[in-house]
Structures are given as structure tokens and as C-alpha cells.
Amino acid sequence: MTDQSGELAAIIKRIDFLKDAGTPTRLGGLTNMVYRLGDYCLRVPGDGTEEYIDRKNEAVAAAEAAAAGVSPEVLHVEPATGIMVTRFVDGAVTMTPEAFAARAGAPVRAGEALSRLHGSGAVFPFRFELFAMIDEYLAILSTKDVTLPEGYHQVVDEAEAVRTALSAHPVPLAPCHCDPLCENFLDTGKRMWIVDWEYAGMNDPMWDLGDLSVEAGLTPQQDSEMLAAYFGAEASVFDHGRMVIYKAMCDLLWTLWGLIQLANDNPAEDFRAYADGRFARCKALMAGPDFAGHIANVAAGKAGQG
Numbered sequence: 144m145t146d147q148s149g150e151l152a153a154i155i156k157r158i159d160f161l162k163d164a165g166t167p168t169r170l171g172g173l174t175n176m177v178y179r180l181g182d183y184c185l186r187v188p189g190d191g192t193e194e195y196i197d198r199k200n201e202a203v204a205a206a207e208a209a210a211a212g213v214s215p216e217v218l219h220v221e222p223a224t225g226i227m228v229t230r231f232v233d234g235a236v237t238m239t240p241e242a243f244a245a246r247a248g249a250p251v252r253a254g255e256a257l258s259r260l261h262g263s264g265a266v267f268p269f270r271f272e273l274f275a276m277i278d279e280y281l282a283i284l285s286t287k288d289v290t291l292p293e294g295y296h297q298v299v300d301e302a303e304a305v306r307t308a309l310s311a312h313p314v315p316l317a318p319c320h321c322d323p324l325c326e327n328f329l330d331t332g333k334r335m336w337i338v339d340w341e342y343a344g345m346n347d348p349m350w351d352l353g354d355l356s357v358e359a360g361l362t363p364q365q366d367s368e369m370l371a372a373y374f375g376a377e378a379s380v381f382d383h384g385r386m387v388i389y390k391a392m393c394d395l396l397w398t399l400w401g402l403i404q405l406a407n408d409n410p411a412e413d414f415r416a417y418a419d420g421r422f423a424r425c426k427a428l429m430a431g432p433d434f435a436g437h438i439a440n441v442a443a444g445k446a447g448q449g
Contacts, residue, residue: 151167151176151178151187154185154187154226155167155180155185158219158226160183160218160219161183161228164180164182164183165181167179167185168180170184170237172189172411173324173404173409173412174188174189174191174404175187175188175189179231181231182230182231183228183230184215184228184230184231185226185228186225186226186229186339187225187226188225188226190407191407192341193225194403194407195279195280195283195403196225196341197268197269198222199222200267200343201340201341201343202220202227203267203268204267204268204269204318204340204343205340207263207265207266207267207318208260208263208265208318208320208340209229210263211259211263211265211318212259213256213259213263213336214229214336214340215229215230216230217229218230229338232331232336235329235331236329237326237328237329238325238326238327238330238359239326240358240359242330243359243360243361243365244359246332249330250359250361250365250366250368250369250372251369251371252330252335252372253328253335253355253369253372254368254369254371254372254373255335256337257320257337257352257355257373258372258373258374258375260317260318260320260337260351261318261319261348261351262317263318266318267318267319267343267344267345268344269343269345270316270345270346271319271343271344271346273350273392273396274302274306277395277396277399280396280400280403281399284399284406287403287406289405289406291402292398294426295422298395298422298425299395301429302392302395302429304438305388305391305392308438309347309388309441311441311442311444312381312441312445314349314385316347317345317347317348318343318345319344319346319350319351320337320340320342320343320351321343321344321350321351322339322341322342322343322354323337323354323358324339324358325359327339328355347389349382349386349388350392350393352370352386353385353386353387353388353389353390353392353393354389354390355369356390357393366386370382370386380440381440381443381444383440384436384437384438384439384440384441385441387428387437388434388437391425391434392425394422394424394428395421398418398421398425401414401418401421402418404417
């Protein structure tokens, strides 16, 4: 869908409680159009998102996350079109990397929110499987006129060591957000809310913490604060190792997502630079002096802690 005024007006007209809610104000979004209308938040999906988003899964995840108290109430959802209306969180700041650095306690509140989500007992229909998604995105890109960053397939091959370590001691899957961009966190100063459940699925919970750390540019100290808030104690080397591994792996996956946006002519950002930057950061982390040690700690499992 586009954000043409006539199309937006038609959407508002068919949702009764939005008709008199007020003038829509654009809030942003990388791939979707998001608007505030009074006490409501309207999400209109972007063109091409139907290639890789399961809207039925998203609807279930958004409702379950709201029931868990970590996401705003879902008031209207259309899985066939991707239209969704949620309650607007008044008094909340949309987070950015700068906000995570500046707002005291933000990593702690994020860790607490993710812990509440992962421990909610919710079951999402989708299984977020990293390496299967890499294959899926590569298949989508094979039909488009874009070039992978040089050496991408080599790094995927090197990531087999990560796959082996993670599979040695699999953890119980948890309901995860799976796309914890800073902008998907809304902070009141006392509580962190999480929005946008397009990629939600059952996953290793450390994916969410590792991915958020990357998106927010958290420092090692902030990582420790987030992990301690999440676990209620210092994280084990096994859990910390998984979080660091997923820092690299999320960049490996989202590199491809960026290239899909580039191929779809998404004007929201320079997605060539986005993809190249992601891939460079992934390579740098995997080549760093501590990465092999984290893989070893994960391969050893909790029983292998020193």
C-alpha cells in the first residue's frame, strides 16, 4: 500500500471508531506507514512486505504480546491487508540509539520488558529460524537485480561454527520479538513497551537481547545492566555467549533484508549503505579476539561454565 491521502482516508472510513478520532499524524516507519489518530495508532503496511511478512502470525503475536502486558492493546486487525490499529501509548518516547544512551535505566527497562515477554508462556505460530531465513532471503534476492556484499557466502560458511555451537545445547524456545529496533521500543521512563510484531516467532530468547544491543549500540556496561535486569542476576557465560553470537548473526540476516528493501526501491533509507554497514559490522565482530571464546562457551553449555 501507499500513503496517498485518498487511500488513507478510505482505510479510516471503513474503521468506524477512527472516523472521528482526529487528523492523522505520520509517525514514521522504515517499511510501513504509521499514523496517530487521537488515542489510536494506525499501521498501514508498505509495498512489497507481503513477500516476507506473515500477517496472520503477526496478528496472533501482537495480541499475545498485549495480553502479556508488553505491547499496546490491539483494537483492529486485518490479516488479509496488514492493516492494524492499536492503542496509542501516551507520554512515551519512541526510542533511538541516542535515547538508549541518554535515558537513565533504559537498558534495564528493556531487559525487564523482554523478560516479561519471554516468560509469558505465549505461543507464536511462527518459528524464527535464523539459517532457514537466510536461505529464504537469498532465494528472494536471486530473483532481483541486486549484488550481495563481497564475501557474503564465505561468512555464511564460517557461521557454520555458530550453528554447531548453538545446536549442541538447544534452549527452550520463547515467544520473541525478533526485530528489536530501537524505534520498536516506547519508553515512559518507568516502563518500556514493545511494538511491531511482523517478525515475531518462537526463538532463542538471547536473539532479542543481542539484536537490541546491536541496534542501540549498547556499551559492554549497558549489556551487563540489560542482562542482569533480564535474569535478575549476572548472566552465565553460556547466556552471555549466545547474546554476543546473535549480535553478529542478526547483522548477517538483516544485511539481506536491507538488500530486499533496496531491490523493492524502498525510499526510507539508503539501503545499500545499510546492508554494507551491517555486513561489515558482522565480519568485524566475528573476527574479533573474543568471538571464538563465546562460541566455545556456548558449545560447552551451562555445565561447562567456569
